[in-house]
Amino acid sequence: MNEKVKLPKFMCDGINDLKVELSIKATESPTEIADFMEKLNHINSEIHSWIYYSTTNQWDLFDALRYGCEAETEPIYYVRFIQNNSHSFLNSSESDGLEISDNEETEYIKTKFTMPEILAIDPRYKAFAVPVEEVDVNEE
Template sequence: MNEKVKLPKFMCDWLKGFEKNYPLNVITKVDLLRKSEYNEVSYWLSGNVDNQWKLIDALRYGYEAEPEPRWGIKAGNCYMDNMIKWQFDCVTPDFIIDDELAYFTNKTKADDLVKTLGFGEVVDLNKEDKADE
């Protein structure tokens, strides 16, 4: 059995709108393009053929939203666990993800803080968490 496809949240929201109005097996390419003109869905679909296949697989096997991006700052074995106080502790990526004051959703802002601090590295907490398992 195939796994559910991970799609960006905006794609999941867009598909849910279709599910309310149409059975998914009758959506045509014309419907997809007409409903998504001049927005991020259209850009996502037209920008990459792999994304088109991802959408096809999502319709066939089901889908779920990708995790929200979470960027953290790591220095040695410690992670910043408070962006306001610039505080580092020896904690797990799970702890950082659970604390809204400890991660960034915008990588550029995390990069800027590392430059300001003069040390550390920006890490993807979603991947860090998986690497520790």
């Protein structure tokens, strides 16, 4: 295999932070990598849950420690409040803050968000998140 493994961003961040802290190299022995995985497991509950979610995750983590990792691209969403209305999307701008308008993104207006961004604005907005690719092209 010898190629970078795609992992969730929080896993890549945790691996990279701990590698720097412990000066771990990809050439370490399997025993040392197992020790590193155990230390990584104690960083936070999100990492712990991911590691123990499936044995596939554990093997992916092992390969990521040996060959490196890169973050998976996060899905992006519109926050849509009214179905079939082209002016019902959450917009964010530095000058106007948050408002409801169309989904046309510009240099100054953000209309596409990652889930962590949506949750940071207001966790209730998660219920209105729609993957960008699911919005009808005619509505844009």
